[in-house]
Amino acid sequence: MxxxxxxxxxxxxxxxxxxxxxxxxxxxxxxxxxxxxxxxxKQFAKELPMAVWDEDQSSVSRTLTDMMEQNDNIHFTHTAFSNAEIEKLMKEGKIFGAVHFPKNMESDAKKNHQSNITLYTNGAYLVPAKMIYKGAAEIIIKGGLAVVLEKAEKQGMPAQTANALVQPIKLNSTILYNPDFxxxxxxxxxxxxxxxxxxxxxxxxxxxxxxxxxxxxxxxxxxxxxxxxxxxxxxxxxxxxxxxxxxxxxxxxxxxxxxxxxxxxxxxxxxxxxxxxxxxxxxxxxxxxxxxxxxxxxxxxxxxxxxxxxxxxxxxxxxxxxxxxxxxxxxxxxxxxxxxxxxxxxxxxxxxxxxxxxxxxxxxxxxxxxxxxxxxxxxxxxxxxxx
Incomplete structure (x- = not known):
């Protein structure tokens, strides 16, 4: 020793x-x-810059845009008018994603016709792309359910019944050990x-x-x-x-x-x-x-x-x-x-x-x-x- x-x-x-x-x-x-x-x-990558391409110009598209803007992950900084313009903004590094509301989206929804909202993300930046998708997808799904629910209630269906019909199975997620990412x-x-x-x-x-x-x-x-x-x-x-x-x-x-x-x-x-x-x-x-x-x-x-x-x-x-x-x-x-x-x-x-x-x-x-x-x-x- x-x-x-x-x-x-x-x-x-x-x-x-x-x-x-x-x-x-x-x-x-x-x-x-x-x-x-x-x-x-900063702990979180918040307010990732995005563009909105709104061809519908309806109350539904504006409501969905406002709801997404309230999400911590999303911040609309640009307005686009074409797919090419969205690609150009991504190439220039000005945005990480974009959302496109098609023409007649609101009227198609009221007529029980399916309408496709397009969410653009930049896969070259994997984590921001996933965060934008997570934030936007939740809101768009909720918005779509809200449209169906509103229509069912207007037809005289009780709110509780309409809610169960629109969303018969509800997902509750629990994230452990780092719940806030x-x-x-x-x-x-x-x-x-x-x-x-x-x-x-x-x-x-x-x-x-x-x-x-x-x-x-x-x-x-x-x-x-x-x-x-x-x-x-x-x-x-x-x-x-x-x-x-x-x-x-x-x-x-x-x-x-x-x-x-x-x-x-x-x-x-x-x-x-x-x-x-x-x-x-x-x-x-x-x-x-x-x-x-x-x-x-x-x-x-x-x-x-x-x-x-x-x-x-x-x-x-x-x-x-x-x-x-x-x-x-x-x-x-x-x-x-x-x-x-x-x-x-x-x-x-x-x-x-x-x-x-x-x-x-x-x-x-x-x-x-x-x-x-x-x-x-x-x-x-x-x-x-x-x-």
């Missing part, structure tokens, strides 16, 4: 004095965390934690090989010739620094942006610590494998950069090709995210996240022993060459 303590203290000094470490671990992450929070500070609540924690994985792995790939690069390996070997002691000591030093980042995220960044989830701190700490150990283990294994700093850094960046995409955060993993699913499984962030959603977003007890806990422990159980074995061979070879 005395030897490991000496290695820990020595590694702390290196972390806080070598730019390769302190910039990656302590300078860049806080800046990125606060920038991520600022991006989604709050972008800040949804995206900011995910982006921050994927940034943590990247920082931890990129720093960890330099832990062992940097000793040779900076010609400090002799100083290290004066403390211990045992790679297991060296790996454990360095691991504990970097793990303790990763806890500084946890404190920053959980008790500074999240509260500043109103992202706290009461009662989740301990479970969040456990799943985060397991991810940190997995990331440090992967980094140290790579660091032991190669002395080429540029190469291992490139490998770390290549490995961690697509983590957000492959994790299933924005697109379900089961819908990905099998080889993409395999790639996602070898990234700690994938399993951390599954556990994080359960423990943080859904505020579930720890036992719900045990599958993810076991998978993260597997990373630790594989990478650290490999790092110990490979680095011990390097130490033995180095000592042999010295003699």
């Amino acid at each position: 005395k030897t490991i303590s000496q290695i820990i203290i020595r590694e702390w000094k290196r972390i806080f004095s070598i730019p390769n470490f302190y910039v990656v671990l302590l300078v860049i992450p806080p800046v990125i965390f606060f920038f991520y929070g600022l991006i989604y500070q 709050n972008y800040k609540m949804y995206l900011t924690p995910g982006l921050i934690t994927v940034g943590l994985q990247m920082a931890l792995i990129v720093a960890a790939v330099l832990i062992l090989n940097l000793e040779f690069k900076r010609n400090t390996i002799d100083d290290l070997l004066e403390i211990s010739h045992s790679s297991s002691q060296i790996v454990i000591g360095k691991m504990l030093a970097h793990l303790s620094v990763s806890w500084i980042l946890f404190v920053l995220v959980a008790f500074v960044v999240f509260p500043v942006y109103d992202l706290e989830k009461p009662g989740t701190d301990f479970n969040f700490f456990i799943i985060y610590t397991l991810m940190a150990l997995a990331c440090i283990g992967i980094g140290m294994m790579l660091s032991a494998l190669s002395d080429n700093l540029l190469f291992v850094t490139d490998v770390a960046l290549f490995f961690t950069s697509p983590a957000f995409v492959f994790s299933g955060f924005t697109f379900p993993r089961w819908a990905m090709p099998w080889y993409d699913q395999l790639y996602s499984d070898i990234m700690p962030y994938t399993h951390f995210l599954d556990g994080f959603i359960k423990l943080y977003f859904m505020q579930l007890p720890m036992h719900y996240a045990m599958p993810e806990v076991y998978k993260l422990l597997l990373f630790t159980g594989v990478t650290f022993p490999l790092a110990v074995i490979i680095f011990q061979r390097k130490i033995n070879l180095y000592l042999k060459n010295q003699h």
Whole structure:
């Protein structure tokens, strides 16, 4: 323990004095965390600009337009008079969608003739398109039902009977865990934690090989010739620094942006610590494998950069090709995210996240022993060459 303590203290000094470490671990992450929070500070994408093409010019079309304008997602900024004009406005980036009320819409409805309202959305902007569709579709459906209901009541049908006839089955939807579709609540924690994985792995790939690069390996070997002691000591030093980042995220960044989830701190700490150990283990294994700093850094960046995409955060993993699913499984962030959603977003007890806990422990159980074995061979070879 005395030897490991000496290695820990020595590694702390290196972390806080070598730019390769302190910039990656302590300078860049806080800046990125606060920038991520600022991006989604508005929480919702509201009042998306739209155009209206009203050929009917009736009370029904004006009522539907007014109802859509009241929706938080929609704001009519342009009036169009043709399909070509709508396309032109979209190409210029002036609108995200449009609605077209055809001629004789009101009269056709009164004659029991079907009338087709056209809703235009820009699929190149997937999220705004879905939000416009959600907001406009609900109103148009309600408007159509209201027209039928009004006609039935005018024919003498009781309001309750008419309502049951027009809408015999009513859908009640309940959205859990992020009912308001709050972008800040949804995206900011995910982006921050994927940034943590990247920082931890990129720093960890330099832990062992940097000793040779900076010609400090002799100083290290004066403390211990045992790679297991060296790996454990360095691991504990970097793990303790990763806890500084946890404190920053959980008790500074999240509260500043109103992202706290009461009662989740301990479970969040456990799943985060397991991810940190997995990331440090992967980094140290790579660091032991190669002395080429540029190469291992490139490998770390290549490995961690697509983590957000492959994790299933924005697109379900089961819908990905099998080889993409395999790639996602070898990234700690994938399993951390599954556990994080359960423990943080859904505020579930720890036992719900045990599958993810076991998978993260597997990373630790594989990478650290490999790092110990490979680095011990390097130490033995180095000592042999010295003699």
